[in-house]
Amino acid sequence: TQSTRPQRILGAVQKNATRGDPRSVVRAIDQYCRNQEWAMNVGDEKGCILDSVVSEVNPATVLELGTYCGYSTVRIASLLPPHAKLITLEFNPEFAVIARQVIAWAGLEDKIQLVEGASGDLIPKMKEQFGVETFDLVFLDHWKDRYLPDTKLMEECGLLRKGSVLLADNVICPGTPEYLEFVRSSPRYESQYFKSHLEYTKVEDGMEKSVFLG
C-alpha cells in the first residue's frame, strides 16, 4: 500500500539520523524535505529564528500547537534546560503516531509530552490535567485561523503570565491576518516581526514574536 508523506519523513529519519541525536533528526528531515519532497515543517531558515527565541526565553514550560511530524517539537526540545517540559498538541492520530516515533528517535521522550486532541478542548484542561501553571513560550503552528481564538482562550484560562512569549509561524504564508492584527494592535502585547521565507522555498514568509504584557 502507498506510504504517506509523514511515513516517508519518518523513514528518512530512521535511515539518516543517529538515535539520540536530536540535531541529526532535524538535519535528516530538512535534507529530505529540501531534496525529495516538500513538507510543512518550520524548516531550517525559520528554524534558526525559532532556535534564537527559544534560547533567549530559556523556557521551563513550552506549549506547541500543531505537532505534525514533530520537527519543531524536536528542534525546540533539543534546546531546553534539563527539567524543562514541552507539551505539544496534535489532533490527527495518524500524525501523532509518526511524531511519537520521531521524538523517540531523537531520544527526547522525557522532555516532550505529546497530547492527542484539539487545542480548543485541551487548553482549558492544561492546569488540572497537566499540572501547568503558565507557559513561558507558546509556538503556534496549527491551522492558521485558530491562532487568534486559541490565544484568547489561553489568556482566559490564565495560561499566560507577564513576559510569556508567543511565537507564530506562517504569519505571511499562508498568513494569519486576524491574529497579526490582534497582537500588533493590542496594548497587552509587544510584537516583533521576523522576516524569512516559507520552508525550503524562496517565497516570503515570517514569524511574529509577541510578548504578553499581563
Ligand SMILES: CCCNc1ncnc2c1ncn2[C@@H]1O[C@H](/C=C/CNC(=O)c2cc(-c3ccc(F)cc3)cc(O)c2O)[C@H](C)[C@H]1O
Ligand atoms: C480544531 C483545530 C485547531 N486545533 C488543533 N489542535 C491540535 N492540532 C491541530 C489543530 N489544528 C491543526 N492541528 C494539527 O496541526 C498541524 C497543522 C498545521 C497547519 N499548518 C499549515 O497549514 C501550514 C501550511 C503551509 C503552507 C504554505 C504554503 C503552501 F503553498 C502550502 C502550505 C506552511 C506551514 O508552515 C504550515 O504550518 C497538523 C497537520 C494538524 O493535524
Ligand SMILES: [Mg+2]
Ligand atoms: Mg508552519
